[in-house]
Amino acid sequence: MKTVLSSLLLLLLPVVASAQETAAEIEALLRKTDDVARGDSSIATMEMHVKTASYERTMKMKAWAQGTDRTLVRILEPAKDAGIATLKVDENLWNYLPKVDRTMKIPSGMMGGSWMGSHFTNDDLVQESRLSEDFTWTVDARPSGGEGQWTIALVPKPEAPVVWGKVVVEIRADELPIRTTYYDEKGKVVRTMAFEDYAAMDGRTVPRVMRLTPADKPGEFTEMRYVELDFGADIPTSTFTLQALK
Amino acid sequence: MALVTIRDLKREYHQGDFVVQALRGVDLDLEAGSFAALMGPSGSGKSTLLNIIGGLDEPTSGSVVVDGRDLATMTPSERADMRRMRLGFVFQAYNLIPVLTAVENAEFVLVLQGVPPAERRARAREALAEVGLAGLEDRRPNQLSGGQQQRVAIARAIAPRPAIVLADEPTANLDSTTSHELIDLMRSLNRDAGVTFLFATHDQNLLDRVDRVVRLVDGHIEEDRLVGDAVAEH
Amino acid sequence: MSTLLAMAWRNVFRNVRRSLLTATAMALAVAIVMGIGALQHGMFDQMRDLMIGEKLGHVQVQHPDYPVGRRLHDTVPEAGAVVEALEREPGVARVASRLFGSALLGTERKTEGVQLHGVDPVREDALRDISEKLTAGSWLGEAGAHGIVLGDELARKLEVQVGGELVAVTQAADGSMGNELYTVVGIVDTGSPSVDRAGAFLHRADLGELLVLPDQVHEIVVVARDHSDAALAVALEATQGAVGDREATVRSWKEVDPSTAQIFDFQAISQWILMFFFYGVSGVGVVNTLLMSVLERTREFGVMRAIGLRPTGVVALVVLEAVVLGTFAVLGGAVLGGLFDLYLVQVGVDFSVHGEGFAFGDLTMDPVVHAHVTPTNVWQPIAGIFGFSVLAAIWPAVRAARIQTIDALREA
Numbered sequence: 038m039k040t041v042l043s044s045l046l047l048l049l050l051p052v053v054a055s056a057q058e059t060a061a062e063i064e065a066l067l068r069k070t071d072d073v074a075r076g077d078s079s080i081a082t083m084e085m086h087v088k089t090a091s092y093e094r095t096m097k098m099k100a101w102a103q104g105t106d107r108t109l110v111r112i113l114e115p116a117k118d119a120g121i122a123t124l125k126v127d128e129n130l131w132n133y134l135p136k137v138d139r140t141m142k143i144p145s146g147m148m149g150g151s152w153m154g155s156h157f158t159n160d161d162l163v164q165e166s167r168l169s170e171d172f173t174w175t176v177d178a179r180p181s182g183g184e185g186q187w188t189i190a191l192v193p194k195p196e197a198p199v200v201w202g203k204v205v206v207e208i209r210a211d212e213l214p215i216r217t218t219y220y221d222e223k224g225k226v227v228r229t230m231a232f233e234d235y236a237a238m239d240g241r242t243v244p245r246v247m248r249l250t251p252a253d254k255p256g257e258f259t260e261m262r263y264v265e266l267d268f269g270a271d272i273p274t275s276t277f278t279l280q281a282l283k
Numbered sequence: 284m285a286l287v288t289i290r291d292l293k294r295e296y297h298q299g300d301f302v303v304q305a306l307r308g309v310d311l312d313l314e315a316g317s318f319a320a321l322m323g324p325s326g327s328g329k330s331t332l333l334n335i336i337g338g339l340d341e342p343t344s345g346s347v348v349v350d351g352r353d354l355a356t357m358t359p360s361e362r363a364d365m366r367r368m369r370l371g372f373v374f375q376a377y378n379l380i381p382v383l384t385a386v387e388n389a390e391f392v393l394v395l396q397g398v399p400p401a402e403r404r405a406r407a408r409e410a411l412a413e414v415g416l417a418g419l420e421d422r423r424p425n426q427l428s429g430g431q432q433q434r435v436a437i438a439r440a441i442a443p444r445p446a447i448v449l450a451d452e453p454t455a456n457l458d459s460t461t462s463h464e465l466i467d468l469m470r471s472l473n474r475d476a477g478v479t480f481l482f483a484t485h486d487q488n489l490l491d492r493v494d495r496v497v498r499l500v501d502g503h504i505e506e507d508r509l510v511g512d513a514v515a516e517h
Numbered sequence: 518m519s520t521l522l523a524m525a526w527r528n529v530f531r532n533v534r535r536s537l538l539t540a541t542a543m544a545l546a547v548a549i550v551m552g553i554g555a556l557q558h559g560m561f562d563q564m565r566d567l568m569i570g571e572k573l574g575h576v577q578v579q580h581p582d583y584p585v586g587r588r589l590h591d592t593v594p595e596a597g598a599v600v601e602a603l604e605r606e607p608g609v610a611r612v613a614s615r616l617f618g619s620a621l622l623g624t625e626r627k628t629e630g631v632q633l634h635g636v637d638p639v640r641e642d643a644l645r646d647i648s649e650k651l652t653a654g655s656w657l658g659e660a661g662a663h664g665i666v667l668g669d670e671l672a673r674k675l676e677v678q679v680g681g682e683l684v685a686v687t688q689a690a691d692g693s694m695g696n697e698l699y700t701v702v703g704i705v706d707t708g709s710p711s712v713d714r715a716g717a718f719l720h721r722a723d724l725g726e727l728l729v730l731p732d733q734v735h736e737i738v739v740v741a742r743d744h745s746d747a748a749l750a751v752a753l754e755a756t757q758g759a760v761g762d763r764e765a766t767v768r769s770w771k772e773v774d775p776s777t778a779q780i781f782d783f784q785a786i787s788q789w790i791l792m793f794f795f796y797g798v799s800g801v802g803v804v805n806t807l808l809m810s811v812l813e814r815t816r817e818f819g820v821m822r823a824i825g826l827r828p829t830g831v832v833a834l835v836v837l838e839a840v841v842l843g844t845f846a847v848l849g850g851a852v853l854g855g856l857f858d859l860y861l862v863q864v865g866v867d868f869s870v871h872g873e874g875f876a877f878g879d880l881t882m883d884p885v886v887h888a889h890v891t892p893t894n895v896w897q898p899i900a901g902i903f904g905f906s907v908l909a910a911i912w913p914a915v916r917a918a919r920i921q922t923i924d925a926l927r928e929a
């Protein structure tokens with residue numbers, strides 16, 4: 038009896054060893070996914086295309102980011118909205134409205150509201166949670182020999198500031214993201230973020246297009262396309278102040 | 284034809300398993316204009332006989348014809364109509380309606396008869412005058428003495444000019460002076476106005492003044508005789 | 518008959534104490550039903566006014582999809598023409614059209630998410646007397662003035678006063694970021710917590726500009742001539758006529774809010790329960806009084822029957838006694854109830870809990886409820902108590918008529 042048990046343990050050993058190896062690997066992978074299109078600092082020019090049941094419009098905007106804590110987005114086009122800017126510092130969000138020359142702080146109760154008429158919420162902008170830190174993961178699929186893809190299911194840790202019930206990320210063998218699917222507490226798909234058009238920008242390969250599709254509004258989506266992306270630019274911290282917003 | 288004709292009248296009351304034979308075959312004829320009394324010991328059937336003649340009670344057997352009508356053939360409401368139209372009643376006491384004045388009590392039957400207000404008021408006043416109560420028309424019964432109350436009862440009984448007045452112990456609750464006065468009154472109503480009276484009584488004063496005494500014992504007529512002036516007249 | 522009536526009258530006064538006691542109880546019942554009925558009426562009127570005025574109107578016209586999704590685009594087609602047609606309808610007392618939108622409203626320091634009510638200032642005021650509910654400032658003026666009237670609680674949260682400036686930001690119908698500067702012209706306490714807490718009124722044209730929905734309307738609200746079902750039916754039909762075959766649904770407030778409609782149905786039921794309780798109690802009092810009096814008078818009924826009164830005459834006499842008693846009671850009750858009503862109308866009843874108004878659904882009632890006296894409110898308890906006492910008399914009356922004459926006579 039004893040021999041049977043010890044031989045079973047012996048059989049299990051290599052499996053455990055390989056799983057431990059993978060943990061560090063997966064966390065690095067998730068970290069990379071978290072930071073896709075993000076560097077220490079970046080300046081980006083983007084086009085945001087929004088399609089809803091009642092309208093379809095394209096906005097051009099420029100974004101300055103310093104780490105994950107500070108972001109400034111300013112609308113360039115269309116003319117009607119030009120100059121409108123959003124400033125994020127830590128969890129705070131302000132909008133600047135040039136027409137009335139006023140800055141407005143988004144109250145915490147309105148964080149779930151739409152950002153600039155898109156399918157992104159204000160919350161998405163201040164999103165503090167990181168796949169690599171706030172979730173426990175299980176690997177459902179892994180690439181082998183450069184073929185296939187990663188499919189990793191993530192469940193938020195109990196006290197993590199996350200509204201989702203589950204998130205599933207799909208990542209290419211070369212570690213670029215394919216798709217992130219967000220589920221609610223009941224396991225229903227809420228929205229899907231798809232990444233496309235992988236290209237080298239400022240020396241890095243990134244998906245140039247992110248398309249967010251809400252599950253409950255068929256035909257609607259918001260597509261964000263990088264026109265220019267500049268990593269490692271030296272952005273003064275004064276850029277991310279209310280004075281600079283105006 | 285007699286005003287009241289009674290043949291072989293029997294009345295039994297059933298009290299549980301007992302049968303009380305209140306009347307055991309009574310034959311009686313009473314002419315209009317009579318002034319007659321039923322006498323006899325307590326429980327001999329006087330009130331029963333009077334009530335049956337008045338249509339207030341129904342015989343077990345036998346026939347009763349009053350004022351030409353056989354009571355056996357009449358419905359309760361027809362008997363009520365007959366009481367209202369043809370009979371007068373005077374009871375021993377508490378004859379009057381307490382909330383009505385003397386004149387209103389006297390005219391009550393006339394009201395029920397549907398006599399027009401002016402006429403009935405006049406007749407009620409007249410009747411009150413006849414019983415000697417002129418001036419007391421607006422008194423309530425509780426403002427009148429026992430004798431006066433009985434007079435109002437008599438006025439009420441005679442105002443509609445009935446064929447007969449049935450009076451059950453009308454003097455029993457009165458002192459002897461008052462009793463005498465009331466008897467005088469009824470005697471003169473009989474003599475002068477021709478009102479027919481049939482009494483049930485123990486009162487010797489009244490028995491002394493009637494024309495005819497019918498003595499009941501145990502529900503049958505023991506003796507039926509003419510008395511006083513009536514004897515002489517015959 | 519007049520003799521019977523005289524007898525009935527005097528019989529009632531024969532036992533003054535007993536009759537007085539019964540009549541007083543009946544009069545109190547009349548007064549209570551009058552007072553409580555009018556008070557309840559006042560309360561439900563207030564509720565109804567709040568409900569109809571602040572929220573629903575009697576009839577609502579909306580785009581078929583608007584009630585479900587409340588999407589900006591689901592507006593009533595040719596609303597202007599519909600409103601004009603409705604204003605010509607005799608069965609329509611008031612019409613107002615409204616445009617809604619949610620927005621961020623605030624200053625540099627404070628911002629709140631609010632519901633913007635774009636209204637026609639004159640029509641809206643006629644509909645819900647909103648200018649009387651202002652706690653500061655004035656009601657909205659001309660279009661283009663960019664005036665805004667805030668719910669009092671919202672004004673407090675935003676820390677603004679009349680004259681203060683507020684920025685509104687919203688996602689307009691074309692997807693753009695609508696934003697505009699407004700001047701607070703008034704602060705209002707509507708009695709609807711949701712409006713007071715997060716509602717702001719502005720000219721419909723101003724909101725139309727902000728939302729890029731010029732001349733558009735989300736809701737047309739119609740107020741009928743009164744709160745009756747008949748008036749509702751008339752208004753409903755008129756509205757359907759005015760809307761014609763345009764793509765819009767016409768709903769009565771009962772369809773819009775069936776649970777509240779049920780509350781009002783319950784009002785009727787509770788009124789009936791209240792009435793019949795008191796009618797019943799007073800009826801029992803009458804039965805008791807008359808039965809006692811009839812049994813005391815057995816001998817008297819015997820004599821009356823003996824001298825020719827028919828059983829129907831006995832019934833008539835006893836019922837007449839109830840009529841006399843009821844007449845006195847009801848007259849006294851009317852006077853008493855009138856005084857009670859007067860007090861309840863003038864002074865009212867304070868239902869406040871620690872100075873707070875009480876809530877009804879998501880509306881807050883004025884804590885002091887004043888009675889509302891309607892003719893029905895007066896004649897119903899009078900007729901009810903009177904009718905019930907006469908009805909209640911039938912039992913003792915029949916008992917009296919059934920008294921056996923000779924048995925009664927034997928009782929000396």
Ligand SMILES: Nc1ncnc2c1ncn2[C@@H]1O[C@H](COP(=O)(O)OP(=O)(O)OP(=O)(O)O)[C@@H](O)[C@H]1O
Pocket residue numbers: 296297298303304305323324325326327328329330331332483
């Ligand atoms: N309703 C009744 N039920 C039973 N018995 C009755 C009834 N009425 C009369 N009786 C009986 O019938 C008999 C005759 O009674 P009634 O009243 O006629 O006598 P009365 O001669 O009038 O007596 P009194 O002089 O005491 O008045 C009595 O024995 C009486 O008890």
Ligand SMILES: [Mg+2]
Pocket residue numbers: 329330331483
């Ligand atoms: Mg007797």
